[in-house]
């Protein structure tokens with residue numbers, strides 16, 4: 646795995662990460678996840694999973710026949726996620742979203758919550774999502790803030806995050822297109838961002 650400054654940064658935050666979320670955040674996130682069609686039995690991928698904040702919401706929807714696989718390249722985040730969710734149908738992999746250790750056509754759906762802006766090569770991450778998703782599968786990039794709110798937060802935080810941002814609406818559409826996703830839906834408003842598209846193979 647090539648070195649990325651985000652790894653050390655998130656390693657250092659892993660122990661405190663779960664304290665970042667309020668009950669209200671979790672409720673809003675759960676409502677957002679509810680708006681996507683996650684079927685029982687699905688194998689779902691969570692890219693940049695952190696400590697696994699999405700896992701419980703996804704697990705409830707895929708049920709015992711489905712699986713949840715989280716990927717994070719911060720070893721400490723991945724370790725916490727694994728510790729937080731010791732279930733047979735939850736897998737955590739310490740890997741880079743731009744170089745996924747999965748076979749083609751493995752997953753029925755993928756999410757990336759609050760992480761896509763961190764990916765050093767967003768194009769490559771989308772190419773990899775395309776490869777590991779089954780034909781017709783959805784990929785949803787989600788946030789509980791708008792793209793502008795996210796940029797403002799990062800500017801204030803500075804350091805490693807200072808330059809991280811979401812692509813413009815137009816650029817996001819282009820990125821999905823070149824990575825062979827279509828039916829792009831983007832919603833970018835105060836308190837919410839999602840960009841979803843369907844994998845075409």
Ligand SMILES: C[S@@+](CC[C@H](N)C(=O)[O-])C[C@H]1O[C@@H](n2cnc3c(N)ncnc32)[C@H](O)[C@@H]1O
Pocket residue numbers: 651652655692693694695696697698716717718719722740741742743757758759760763764765
């Ligand atoms: C802002 S945190 C969000 C974590 C989690 N989704 C949440 O909301 O609690 C971003 C996460 O993405 C991970 N990340 C950043 N770039 C990555 C990459 N290229 N591959 C895998 N994980 C990455 C970081 O290690 C970090 O855990």
